[in-house]
Amino acid sequence: MPTKSNRPFDHTFWLFLVAVTAWAVPGGGHFLIGQRRHAYVFFAAIVFTFLIGLYIGSIGIVDPVGAKPWYLAQILTSPVVGWIGQIAQKGDYPVYGRPQDYGQIYTALAGLLNLLCILNAVYRAYSGIGETIGREEEHG
Amino acid sequence: MAEGFPMLLAGFFAPVEIGTTPLSLLWMFPLLLSIAVVYKATRLRVLFWKQFVLEVLVLFLTLSGFMILAGVVLNLLVWLITS
Secondary structure, X not given: OOOOOOOOOOHHHHHHHHHHHHHHOOOHHHHHOOOHHHHHHHHHHHHHHHHHHHHHHOHHHOOOOOOHHHXXXXXXXXXXXXXXXXXXXXXXXXXXXXXXXXXXXXHHHXXXXXXXXXXXXXXXXXXXXXXXXXXXXXXX | OOOHXXXXXXXXXXXXXXXXXXXXXXXXXXXXXXXXXXXXXXXXXXXXXXXHHHHHHHHHHHHHHHHHHHHHHHHHHHHHHHO
8 A cells, every 4th residue: 555655646636536436336435544344344334225226216216316415415326326327217117105204314424425435435445544553553 | 936026026115114103104114223233333433242232233233212202201291282
């Protein structure tokens, strides 16, 4: 793992890279800064929450046109959600009632939890927490 | 077993049946567990499994207790207003 001193690129770019990775794959930011256990926990919790939401409400709950506010929260989970939204737009997937509500709450909350993880990963990268305890943590 | 996976996959294309019964409220517990897991993981600087599981359990029970209490209080309020 590159440290501040031997990193071949700018610190701002490093933070940006951590943020983008954390958004692309839940827990990816923590994985990048060496906090592997955090990364596994975040990945499992967020992906599982999102999948439960999709299972409850069907993929039709990812609706970038008819349910934009929900979609804005859902897309925070990963860019993959945009692809799911495209599939959902092309097909005619039934969405109704309580399953829709529950599914939207689950998937939107997965996105908001990932936002928390992104901010946490960037903060840890900024303050160098991952650099100082990364190795220690792997053996702990 | 062979039918299990396609059935699971098909589940993503049609909504699950959730009735308007008090039992449907049980769906909040996986969500509370997820919140407890992610929140606790962000708070712990170093993650030791035993301590982590214990802290998640405490937070999950606290959240669940508060939600149940909120449900009881709201039900009581509705009962008092409507009776």
